[in-house]
Amino acid sequence: MxxxxxxxxxxxxxxxxxxxxxxxxxxxxxxxxxxxxxxxxxxxxxxxxxxxxxxxxxxxxxxxxxxxxxxxxxxxxxxxxxxxxxxxxxxxxxxxxxxxxxxxxxxxxxxxxxxxxxxxxxxxxxxxxxxxxxxxxxxxxxxxxxxxxxxxxxxxxxxxxxADRWDGIVDQPSNADADARTVLYVGRLVPHKGVTQLLDGFATLAAHDAGVRLVCVGGPPDQAYAAVLSARIAALPPSIAQRIEFLHGLSDGALKSLYRNAGVCASMSRHEGFGVPLLDALSFDKPLVINSEAGMIETAGDAALVVDASDAEAVANALAAALDDEATRAQLGAARRLRLPALRRQAxxxxxxxxxxxxxxxxxxxxx
CATH class of the missing domain: 3.40.50.2000 (Glycogen Phosphorylase B;)
Structure with a gap:
């Protein structure tokens, strides 16, 4: 056979x-x-x-x-x-x-x-x-x-x-640095992934938090969607736009470095089957903020803050809580310690x- x-x-x-x-x-x-x-x-x-x-x-x-x-x-x-x-x-x-x-x-x-x-x-x-x-x-x-x-x-x-695919990968420097004030998105740059909604939520947060940054890894997008994203960023105040960075073609080592150093991982995707980047975020013990979408909710379980991606204020508040609120971070951390072993067994x-x-x-x- x-x-x-x-x-x-x-x-x-x-x-x-x-x-x-x-x-x-x-x-x-x-x-x-x-x-x-x-x-x-x-x-x-x-x-x-x-x-x-x-x-x-x-x-x-x-x-x-x-x-x-x-x-x-x-x-x-x-x-x-x-x-x-x-x-x-x-x-x-x-x-x-x-x-x-x-x-x-x-x-x-x-x-x-x-x-x-x-x-x-x-x-x-x-x-x-x-x-x-x-x-x-x-x-x-x-x-x-x-x-x-x-x-x-x-x-x-x-x-x-x-589910531990990162263990054998060595950190490498990337073109962008991440720190504890960095919001990290990893995924394709296509319309249904909700990147524009994430931009709106981040911009709302960044308007009153001068330390936060957004790094989006994926793509590159096709020409039409690239124009949409560029226009969205160009419409922002320069003090916010300069804190948004798009990267593609990263090595696994460079992506590992970003995951390890970022403060929170986020996805406003409107359609998922299973969110592999969410599992990666759990593996790096990172707080998650996700859109209220069935596949992502199933993947993350209780280890994510769930928001309506169309509400920029709600997205901003959730990102702020995941970055700064100690009670929220502790709650998400406890949930990660339960969810990740379950996913490891399934995978x-x-x-x-x-x-x-x-x-x-x-x-x-x-x-x-």
């Missing part, structure tokens, strides 16, 4: 690509014959990552497939029809409403991706990066399959293996290994 780990894209420095590689390493360490396959990857990685859809023709009836579903995938129907054991891992797909009128091409792609959810019914085991994402997947199943496959049966599993790889065993068992029962 060979286990085929498949995604449309297995790219470097990408959450889906990283998770695929981690699963591959886990399975090899457990003695499985495992391989990676993708339509798109870095050219230098083709020796390790087989081509899709060509790989489909090599998959035998005794093999097992783990398909990562995070975007519209032309190979999805053919994989769903394979007569072997199959696991589907759904990373969630940002709804088209977040792109309509801004990026019509992406709006069309995500719409097509969500329209593929009915194909999930052809898999033996369904997995998702959170319970919130599991609900999105279940909502996309046809009614008859919703009755057959309960939402509770979808396995919630964080999209990474090993230790056992859920993936259990899914492999379950998929093989269910598949055998169906073909007997």
């Amino acid at each position: 060979r286990i085929h780990i498949i995604a449309r894209d297995i790219q470097r420095f990408d959450a889906v690509g990283n998770f695929c590689r981690q699963i591959h390493a886990l399975l090899l360490a457990q003695g499985y014959d495992a391989s990676l396959a993708a339509e798109n990857c870095h050219p230098d990685d083709r020796a390790l990552i087989a081509k899709m859809p060509e790989t489909i023709g090599t998959i035998g009836a005794d093999d097992l497939v783990i398909l990562h579903f995070s975007t519209e995938d032309p190979a999805f129907p053919a994989i769903a029809a394979l007569p072997c054991a199959k696991i589907l891992y759904f990373h969630n797909i940002t709804p088209e409403r977040f792109f309509a009128g801004i990026d019509e091409r992406t709006a069309g792609l995500v719409r097509q991706g969500l329209q593929q959810r009915p194909l999930a019914a052809g898999f033996d085991v369904l997995m998702a990066n959170s319970r919130a994402t599991a609900q999105v997947l279940h909502d996309g199943l046809p009614p008859q399959d919703q009755r057959r496959i309960t939402e509770a049966a979808i396995v919630a599993c964080p999209p990474l293996i090993g 230790d790889g056992h859920l993936i290994l259990n899914a492999v065993t379950q998929a093989r068992t269910l598949h055998r029962a169906r073909i007997v």
